[in-house]
Amino acid sequence: MENIERPLDLLNSAKGKRVLVETKAKKQIMGILRAFDIHINMVLSDAEERNEEGQVQRKIGDVFIRGDMIVLVAPSP
Amino acid sequence: MENIERPLDLLNSAKGKRVLVETKAKKQIMGILRAFDIHINMVLSDAEERNEEGQVQRKIGDVFIRGDMIVLVAPSP
Amino acid sequence: MENIERPLDLLNSAKGKRVLVETKAKKQIMGILRAFDIHINMVLSDAEERNEEGQVQRKIGDVFIRGDMIVLVAPSP
Amino acid sequence: MENIERPLDLLNSAKGKRVLVETKAKKQIMGILRAFDIHINMVLSDAEERNEEGQVQRKIGDVFIRGDMIVLVAPSP
Amino acid sequence: MENIERPLDLLNSAKGKRVLVETKAKKQIMGILRAFDIHINMVLSDAEERNEEGQVQRKIGDVFIRGDMIVLVAPSP
Amino acid sequence: MENIERPLDLLNSAKGKRVLVETKAKKQIMGILRAFDIHINMVLSDAEERNEEGQVQRKIGDVFIRGDMIVLVAPSP
Amino acid sequence: MENIERPLDLLNSAKGKRVLVETKAKKQIMGILRAFDIHINMVLSDAEERNEEGQVQRKIGDVFIRGDMIVLVAPSP
Structure with a gap:
């Protein structure tokens, strides 16, 4: 992992790449991260x-x- | 997908088109997006x-x- | 549907008419909309x-x- | 129903009268409304x-x- | 009940007395109210x-x- | 109990002592209270x-x- | 435990070390803490x-x- 200063740095470095998103509704969504904002x-x-x-x-x-429905976001390795 | 800078851009480009909305109450609602605001x-x-x-x-x-009941919004392809 | 600019416009146009309200507690309440505020x-x-x-x-x-207990509001057609 | 401009007007006119309160904890509480504030x-x-x-x-x-535990408040007719 | 202008007045008048507290976790806790603040x-x-x-x-x-875990507070009669 | 003016006074007086913490996730955690802040x-x-x-x-x-996951905190007697 | 003045001090001292994170979704995630912010x-x-x-x-x-999905964070001893 490159140097991460703030949590959102991980999301920034994942833009354009495949990520796994888990939601509070227990769903897993896999897709290419196009955009996010400070509310995630x-x-x-x-x-x-x-x-x-x-x-x-x-x-x-x-x-x-x-x-606010998101539990975690994991970029594909 | 056209260039998306911010997440709400996707909703903007979906105005007047069919979208699928999933709610926390586990319901799926399909309809034509007429309006949305910053609270979604x-x-x-x-x-x-x-x-x-x-x-x-x-x-x-x-x-x-x-x-705040919405989990995700997917425009119809 | 008449022109709707903002989501609350739909509620405004439904004042005095019958609406169906679904709550987080999974209840459906049908009645005539008398008043609402920005908290819905x-x-x-x-x-x-x-x-x-x-x-x-x-x-x-x-x-x-x-x-904040409301999932959706549907005016009767 | 008398003229109601804002939702809280209904609660104001119910002061001193019997109301039914439903809570998120699925309880129903019936009693005489003595006071409320803007947080309900x-x-x-x-x-x-x-x-x-x-x-x-x-x-x-x-x-x-x-x-914030209240779903609805219904004054007795 | 003495005159109650605002909901917190009931809690004020219950200080030093036995109260029943119901929480969102469906627990009932009975004890003597020593202190509360505006967050309840x-x-x-x-x-x-x-x-x-x-x-x-x-x-x-x-x-x-x-x-914010409290549903209701009832002073013992 | 010594004189408690505000609810956080109890937590202050419990610093360095054993406390029982109950969380919304229905877990009970027992340990020595080292620090807390205004968000609890x-x-x-x-x-x-x-x-x-x-x-x-x-x-x-x-x-x-x-x-915001904490229901209650009880200092050991 | 070294001197902890504020709760976030524990997270600060755990940077670069293995931690166990429990989420509201009842998941346990073990990994090396790289970054956190004031929202945790x-x-x-x-x-x-x-x-x-x-x-x-x-x-x-x-x-x-x-x-806001996190219940607790425990640094590995």
């Missing part, structure tokens, strides 16, 4: 919903995710 | 409620959805 | 509680509903 | 807890109810 | 936890209760 | 998680607990 | 998800965790 609202493209075993449940395409 | 409060027209398999459960027509 | 606190008159199939469960009469 | 914190007197069928479960007497 | 944070002494039938489950002694 | 964020040392019967489930050591 | 938003590296028995469920790598 996010836009992903090529998004798909996955179950807990990592299998694709549904293609979503572009999606706006409300920041 | 939204108005849809021609809205209908769907179950998780995507089948229409109920016609709603016009509907105001409170922003 | 609302007053309905002639209100009745309905189950998910739309059957009347209980007559409530006048009722104040707290805005 | 309330004080009732002669309060009693009721189950969903409207039967008295417990006498409470005077009670302070936190506003 | 409270300190009780001689507190004990009770189940829904009113039986003592556990002696707690002095306790700080976070205001 | 806390640091305990020698902490251990207990089940509802008071049996030790897990040793945690030092721990930071987020204030 | 955090970035961990080499993170892995564990079940309640402490067994590794899934490797996550780098991860951003939203502060």
Whole structure:
């Protein structure tokens, strides 16, 4: 991991890359991070919903995710 | 996806188009996005409620959805 | 739908008309919208509680509903 | 219903009268509305807890109810 | 009930007296109200936890209760 | 109990002593109170998680607990 | 434990070290604390998800965790 000073630095460095987002509604959404703001609202493209075993449940395409529904965001290695 | 600078840009570009809204109450509402504000409060027209398999459960027509109940918003491709 | 600029415009145009309100507590309340404020606190008159199939469960009469308990508001067509 | 301009007007006109309060904890409390503030914190007197069928479960007497636990308030007709 | 202008007046008049506190975690705590603040944070002494039938489950002694976990506070008659 | 003017006074007087913390996640954590702030964020040392019967489930050591997850804090007598 | 004046001091002293994070979604995430902010938003590296028995469920790598989803943070001894 490159030097991270503030938590949002990780999201900045993940722009344009694939990330896994887990929501309070226990959903996992995988997609390419296009934008986020200080509320952690996010836009992903090529998004798909996955179950807990990592299998694709549904293609979503572009999606706006409300920041206060997000538990964690993990950039793909 | 066109260039998105901020998450709300996706919602702006979806105005007048069909979107899928998922709420904290585990409901899916599909309708045409008419208006939204910075709280992500939204108005849809021609809205209908769907179950998780995507089948229409109920016609709603016009509907105001409170922003802080929204998990995600996906414009139809 | 007439032109809606902001989400609250839909509520404004629904004043004096019958609306369906869904709450976080999974209740549906149908009544005539009398007043609302920027917190989406609302007053309905002639209100009745309905189950998910739309059957009347209980007559409530006048009722104040707290805005942050509201998921959606749908004016009757 | 008399003319209601703002939602809190209904609560004002209900002071000294019997109201039904439903809380997020799925409790129904019936009592005489003595005071409320802008957070919708309330004080009732002669309060009693009721189950969903409207039967008295417990006498409470005077009670302070936190506003952000309240779903709805219905004055007795 | 003496004259109550604002909801917090009830808590003020209950200082030094036994109160029943119900929390969002569905617990009932009975104790002597020692202090509270505008967030409704409270300190009780001689507190004990009770189940829904009113039986003592556990002696707690002095306790700080976070205001935003409180549903209601009822002074003992 | 010594004279308590404000709820946080109880936490102040408990610094360096053993406290029981109950969280919204229904966990009980027992440890020595080292620090807290106005959000009721806390640091305990020698902490251990207990089940509802008071049996030790897990040793945690030092721990930071987020204030808005806390239901109550009871200093050991 | 070294002298801790404020709760965030514990997190500061844990930077670069392994910590266990418990979230409201009942997940346990173990990883190296890289950054946090005043909202308790955090970035961990080499993170892995564990079940309640402490067994590794899934490797996550780098991860951003939203502060208001966090229950507690325990630095490894």
